[in-house]
Amino acid sequence: MQVTMTVNGVEVTREIEGRLLLVHFLRDVLGLTGTHWGCDTSNCGTCVVWLDGEPVKSCTVLAAMAGGHQVRTVEDLADGAELDPVQQGFMQCHGLQCGFCTPGMMMTARALLDRNPDPTEAEIREAISGQICRCTGYATIVRSVRWAAVHEAAAAARVTETTESPDAGEIADAGQPAGSVA
Structure with missing residues (x-):
């Protein structure tokens, strides 16, 4: 299936499997490896990103569910060379x-x-x-x-x-x- 979402202010469209988790979409498809994958069971919280401005554990969200939404990762915290x-x-x-x-x-x-x-x-x-x-x-x-x-x-x-x-x-x-x- 095709999914389109805005990640760190950039609209991205990719062809994915419907069962792909958002954490794997970010890391493996987009190469944004700042989001860590620790447990796949939502216990550890290492994979927290924002979905429409709210923190979510990206190991509990299918990438397809993020379609049409805004995703923000840790890579987007800094403003150029200026750290948050x-x-x-x-x-x-x-x-x-x-x-x-x-x-x-x-x-x-x-x-x-x-x-x-x-x-x-x-x-x-x-x-x-x-x-x-x-x-x-x-x-x-x-x-x-x-x-x-x-x-x-x-x-x-x-x-x-x-x-x-x-x-x-x-x-x-x-x-x-x-x-x-x-």
């Missing part, structure tokens, strides 16, 4: 050891931060509860997500401050002559 804050957080706080669960964890974390820009530790743990990490004990993953949340908030504040701060002409127009000291 979640990716930066995983680097800064050592949120990975072997790296096998990392793509799924990052996709889940990005979805959480898009919904809730300031999650508590408990909210982060709940969001990643459907995923298994056999190496880290989750503490560094939680710290990585918090790092991303804090740094995104700080970056947003800097942008707001820059766009809202008055320039020298506005200060002079506010009652003080330019160059005078109040």
